[in-house]
Amino acid sequence: MYKLYTRPNTGGFVVEAALALAGVPFDQIDVPKSTSPAPAFLDISPLNQVPVLVLPDGSSMTESAAICILLAERHPEAALAPAVGSPARADFLRWMTFMSSVVYPADLRFYYAHRYTADPSGMDAVKEAAVAEMDRGFAILDAALESRDWLVGDRLSLADIYLVMLVAWHPEIEKVPSAWPNIERLWAKLREHQVMRKLNTSHAMWPA
Numbered sequence: 001m002y003k004l005y006t007r008p009n010t011g012g013f014v015v016e017a018a019l020a021l022a023g024v025p026f027d028q029i030d031v032p033k034s035t036s037p038a039p040a041f042l043d044i045s046p047l048n049q050v051p052v053l054v055l056p057d058g059s060s061m062t063e064s065a066a067i068c069i070l071l072a073e074r075h076p077e078a079a080l081a082p083a084v085g086s087p088a089r090a091d092f093l094r095w096m097t098f099m100s101s102v103v104y105p106a107d108l109r110f111y112y113a114h115r116y117t118a119d120p121s122g123m124d125a126v127k128e129a130a131v132a133e134m135d136r137g138f139a140i141l142d143a144a145l146e147s148r149d150w151l152v153g154d155r156l157s158l159a160d161i162y163l164v165m166l167v168a169w170h171p172e173i174e175k176v177p178s179a180w181p182n183i184e185r186l187w188a189k190l191r192e193h194q195v196m197r198k199l200n201t202s203h204a205m206w207p208a
Helices: 012-022 039-044 064-074 089-111 120-144 158-168 173-179 181-191 194-203
Strands: 002-006 026-030 052-054
Touching: 002 012, 012 064, 012 158, 012 194, 039 052, 052 064, 064 089, 064 158, 089 120, 089 158, 120 173, 120 181, 158 173, 158 181, 173 181, 181 194
Parallel strands: 002 026
Antiparallel strands: 002 052
């Protein structure tokens, strides 16, 4: 059985969604945010971050995008992503990597600006640059959604859930509908999705 270390309003959201959509059982361990975590947790998460997925064989994984890709491969019957070898698979890998390497780090720089400068007076500049990077990434993703129902392929995938998770963290969330209407269109659909609605009750990613 899988074991997921997570906490509300983190990247655990998309991993919980993946496991729920795959219909596989898992144990969930909520990890309080702490600067002094238990040594056992640092053994599986050296950066003291969630989510961490412990696999049935006892090995562990960090990095939400990588976890999602692995779960999609392990549970192909759930169609969490385009099938390996399908034309849309390349787009899935591209956008998952793009979001995890461009947009997600920008979120971290905004919310944890103190980690990204040795000068306390420079935190406002770090935050400003982080928002600009988010906006640049979302503009690219919004363009990719033009005339498309889903980010990749012809059905919902974990790439769509990953995207709306990230946009829900934008510090100026009120500008999403006008700035990125295609992302808002996707997000509106997912806000009504049964699994997303259930997860949102614990994660509070967006107003119910």
